[in-house]
Amino acid sequence: MQKIFYEKEIDLLHQLKELVSLTVDESIDYKIEDHGVRAVGSLAIKGEYISQEKRHFLENVELDVYADDQKIIDRQDFHLKVEDFHYDIIDGNLKIKIEVGVYGVEEGENRYIQLDEDPIDEIEKLSRDVETQTINEQVVAEAPEEIQDVEKLQ
Known part of the structure; x- marks a missing residue:
């Protein structure tokens, strides 16, 4: 069993x-x-x-x-x-x-x-995860430019 x-x-x-x-x-x-x-x-x-x-x-x-x-x-x-x-x-x-x-x-x-007690809670959690992932991707995409600007200043 x-x-x-x-x-x-x-x-x-x-x-x-x-x-x-x-x-x-x-x-x-x-x-x-x-x-x-x-x-x-x-x-x-x-x-x-x-x-x-x-x-x-x-x-x-x-x-x-x-x-x-x-x-x-x-x-x-x-x-x-x-x-x-x-x-x-x-x-x-x-x-x-x-x-x-x-x-x-x-x-x-x-x-x-x-x-889960409510599928709506699960959907909201997934949408928050997608928003967080999108924000993180934007930060990562912008990060190399900032690093290059710092190198120029030095």
Whole structure:
């Protein structure tokens, strides 16, 4: 068995005071492909919490796990199962770490997947990285001229 750990922060608008219930259920379909097996589906993170009143939440984590024939011990035994999960309450939000067992494959290195809470945050981060890279490229392009000016002054 191999393990995959998924980490996800669930934004509850900093309103979480007490966690009443939390479950993680898998819903996975298996597709046999030419050179392996693919597990496609989702993990449903459901819970109830208290802020000013009782509230419910539901978050889905999409899964797409491919096992190559070279790593599969038994195609019939290949499956994913939620083994365990742990959570922390941080600033009124929930951070959950889900342990998924991958059965029917050779043991290997555990995989850790950090799931971003919002794709918009990821897009903003990428655009900031592009802006920084562009600024750095401009500075590098201008630097040789400045060095030449210093040499002329000497």
